[in-house]
Amino acid sequence: MKKILQELINGNITMEEAEKKLKTMQIEELGDFAKIDTGRDLRTGFPEAILAEGKDDQDLIKIIQGCAKRGRVMVTRLEEDRYHNIKDEINFIQNKSLKVEYNRKARILLLKDGEIEKRGKIGIITAGTSDIPVAEEARIVAEEAGCEVLTSYDVGVAGIHRLFSKIRWMLEEDVKAIIVVAGMEGALPSVVAGLVDVPVVGVPTSVGYGVGKGGFTALNAMLQSCAPGIAVVNIDNGFGAAIFAATVIKQRIK
Template identity: 60%
Template sequence: MPVRSILEELLRGRISLEEAERAIESAQLSLGDRVRFDIFREKRTGFPEAVFAPGKSDEDIVNIVKAVGDVLVTRLPPDRAEGILKELGDIDRRIEYHETAGVLAARSGDPEFIGRIGLLSAGTSDIPVAEEARVVAEESGCEVITAYDVGVAGLHRLLDPLRRMHESGVKALIVVAGMEGALPSVVAGLVDVPVIGVPTSVGYGVGEGGSVALKSMLQSCSPGIGVVNIDNGFGAAVLAVKILRACSL
């Protein structure tokens, strides 16, 4: 039910104040027959709804961005982003497309700073997933300190970035790795903050598709690791944001 209809029902005495409040909190913004946008998700969960581009038309995405306000569009390839950006050329918000991450951000202002996280990738092939996490975290108010290509094939590369992140006061680490997925286990054995492991689909042979990296992280002997799904940089960033917000309570 649209918010206006809920308020009209309240004014006519057909529903109570408590019923109206519950109805508004669960309200959705309908954009045609295809899209029902959850406009109160941030109030319920602490993180706004994002738009997953696959399965939605360019027109759907343009309509959502114009109607909703601040929004992130994920998994948006460059060939689609070009046309969408042209359609959004007259919008009165900051619009940025991050090609490596595949994320389009539309914001009316800068987010409030909530803290720092560290972001590591094992190899350069893991960077697109890491960049998705970085953009989502930064657009949510995090300062992100990155170190890419620091995997277990050359562990000497890892120590300086970890030292720098520790000195910067990071409250959580996102560690992105494909192949055998060993890096989060190594990192978790060296730090005193939560580690969020992100397996990627980078690999071949038995490691193809990311299942080996996922199982390796789940089976880790290093305590303090939480693991998200394969290639889920977005989910890792949301978890890191919620950790930082909990730390500030």
């Protein structure tokens, strides 16, 4: 917006051209297969992320290229083999000021232009080691949203003695929200919510077997929790949990 207004002030474009650009600046079209929401950061506080699933490699590269023109880029649910398929072209097309980082567990690709200033703290806890990939997705997204993240993994109810010192540590560090990631029976968010005075975001994972297969048992358990103060996101949705927690924190530290 500043660039368009400066062009108008400098006499490089007419008033009508400036009006047209301002009306269309929030959507950038890439052929007939993608429309980049360039104004999402201003509207919601977090820029559009690129979901890799369902896109072929060449379309994905073009979308990354379009987003990289404006700065930082996040690609989610990008499997490691696909990253290796496109990484050479990513390195070629990237804005020279952007650094490429790929997290295998979180399945996230970042093109970064330096570190983001951190304001507010989020805690992330997992019930088991198998839940870590979803927690890592939440961690990276929360950090990209400008939050400092404290993590403690594999502290579920099967060995609940491991949990209490980690909860105390996070509260002493003044976390403003805690994301709790759990599969199987999904009990951990209820336990945590009964111990803390900050919002708890429950993330059910698809880790489980028998009636727990696919994560629906964990999801239903979290939705049915008798501990107040829990928000629940979709199965394996570390991204959504992080954005929700970061939004809560921004409201609390204004």
